[in-house]
Amino acid sequence: MVRWQPGTRERLQGTALLLFTERGYDETTVAEIAAAADVTERTFFRHFADKREVLFAGQEDFLGTFTEPVAAAEPGTPPFVLVRRALESAAAFFPDDRRTWSRTRQRVIDAVPALGERELGKLANLKVHLGAALREHGVAEPAATIAAETAVTVFHLSFAQWIADGEDRDFAAVAHERLDALTEVVHPGR
Amino acid sequence: MVRWQPGTRERLQGTALLLFTERGYDETTVAEIAAAADVTERTFFRHFADKREVLFAGQEDFLGTFTEPVAAAEPGTPPFVLVRRALESAAAFFPDDRRTWSRTRQRVIDAVPALGERELGKLANLKVHLGAALREHGVAEPAATIAAETAVTVFHLSFAQWIADGEDRDFAAVAHERLDALTEVVHPGR
Numbered sequence: 001m002v003r004w005q006p007g008t009r010e011r012l013q014g015t016a017l018l019l020f021t022e023r024g025y026d027e028t029t030v031a032e033i034a035a036a037a038d039v040t041e042r043t044f045f046r047h048f049a050d051k052r053e054v055l056f057a058g059q060e061d062f063l064g065t066f067t068e069p070v071a072a073a074e075p076g077t078p079p080f081v082l083v084r085r086a087l088e089s090a091a092a093f094f095p096d097d098r099r100t101w102s103r104t105r106q107r108v109i110d111a112v113p114a115l116g117e118r119e120l121g122k123l124a125n126l127k128v129h130l131g132a133a134l135r136e137h138g139v140a141e142p143a144a145t146i147a148a149e150t151a152v153t154v155f156h157l158s159f160a161q162w163i164a165d166g167e168d169r170d171f172a173a174v175a176h177e178r179l180d181a182l183t184e185v186v187h188p189g190r
Numbered sequence: 191m192v193r194w195q196p197g198t199r200e201r202l203q204g205t206a207l208l209l210f211t212e213r214g215y216d217e218t219t220v221a222e223i224a225a226a227a228d229v230t231e232r233t234f235f236r237h238f239a240d241k242r243e244v245l246f247a248g249q250e251d252f253l254g255t256f257t258e259p260v261a262a263a264e265p266g267t268p269p270f271v272l273v274r275r276a277l278e279s280a281a282a283f284f285p286d287d288r289r290t291w292s293r294t295r296q297r298v299i300d301a302v303p304a305l306g307e308r309e310l311g312k313l314a315n316l317k318v319h320l321g322a323a324l325r326e327h328g329v330a331e332p333a334a335t336i337a338a339e340t341a342v343t344v345f346h347l348s349f350a351q352w353i354a355d356g357e358d359r360d361f362a363a364v365a366h367e368r369l370d371a372l373t374e375v376v377h378p379g380r
Contacts, residue, residue: 079378080375080376080378083375120310142367143374143375145347146343146372146375150340153336154336157336157339161332181332181333182340183377184333185269185270186270186373186376187268187377
């Protein structure tokens with residue numbers, strides 16, 4: 001029987017990020033990550049499909065963070081209210097104590113084109129899932145796709161600002177600033 | 191002296207697209223494109239840096255289509271009016287007699303991941319240039335980036351619809367539908 005080690009997954013992620021930063025992503029092997037985290041390679045692969053997934057684990061939780069408030073909303077809730085709730089839910093997914101991890105992770109991703117493409121794929125996947133959640137909630141096309149793409153754009157820009165050097169406001173404050181800017185930009189009849 | 195052949199560039203593009211569709215992009219060589227268009231390889235390379243660029247030529251004209259109306263607008267023109275003008279200008283860049291070419295080109299791109307990445311890079315480049323044009327016009331941050339990203343999202347979704355099977359409305363009509371949907375999402379009932 002395999003003994004379940006609480007926190008093993010998180011320890012592997014923290015150790016991997018440290019090694020990626022110190023030695024470079026391409027130069028770090030799964031064997032080295034496992035050894036540094038004091039587990040076997042087999043344990044590593046019980047938690048992550050491959051080295052890359054250490055940085056991209058939790059995709060389903062991430063998607064659910066956006067889509068669950070949409071699914072849970074009262075019928076007839078206006079699309080922009082759904083977008084706002086999805087972003088507020090995402091803000092809760094990125095508490096301040098996660099900022100350093102997110103910032104360091106982004107530096108690793110920005111240095112390796114294949115990781116950047118994986119990140120873009122994650123955002124594209126989010127657009128698809130959020131669009132589907134909005135349509136299921138009764139939002140018609142093209143509004144559902146426009147709303148989903150806009151929400152992911154606001155998320156992406158908010159995330160970039162949240163991890164920017166010197167930024168210390170919480171994710172919700174940064175996201176609201178961008179939602180307000182969007183509201184101000186899109187003035188009907190002007 | 192090299193005799194200038196009017197239309198050589200367009201003939202090379204048309205010939206290349208035909209060969210890419212018939213034989214596949216990877217399977218088609220520059221030598222075959224040049225031969226089929228009845229020019230030398232040297233002539234091909236006078237027009238295009240490589241095979242891929244046959245599909246992506248005119249990037250500067252494409253960017254200018256969006257940024258020129260922004261640069262030419264009266265000072266103080268609201269950002270969303272600038273976005274609308276940029277999209278109307280882009281609509282003129284995609285007249286109906288270009289739709290079949292654009293549709294076929296997209297099928298070639300969708301079949302080859304490296305071409306899809308080049309296309310995403312083109313859109314990312316457009317966001318950067320349009321954001322810069324808006325800032326130069328006096329639009330503050332984060333509104334300038336939000337407006338640029340939103341404009342490119344609307345462009346991208348409009349383009350996808352414009353080349354969709356069965357779509358016969360012109361680009362401007364499709365783009366306005368999406369701009370109106372965005373306005374309705376952000377400012378419902380107004």
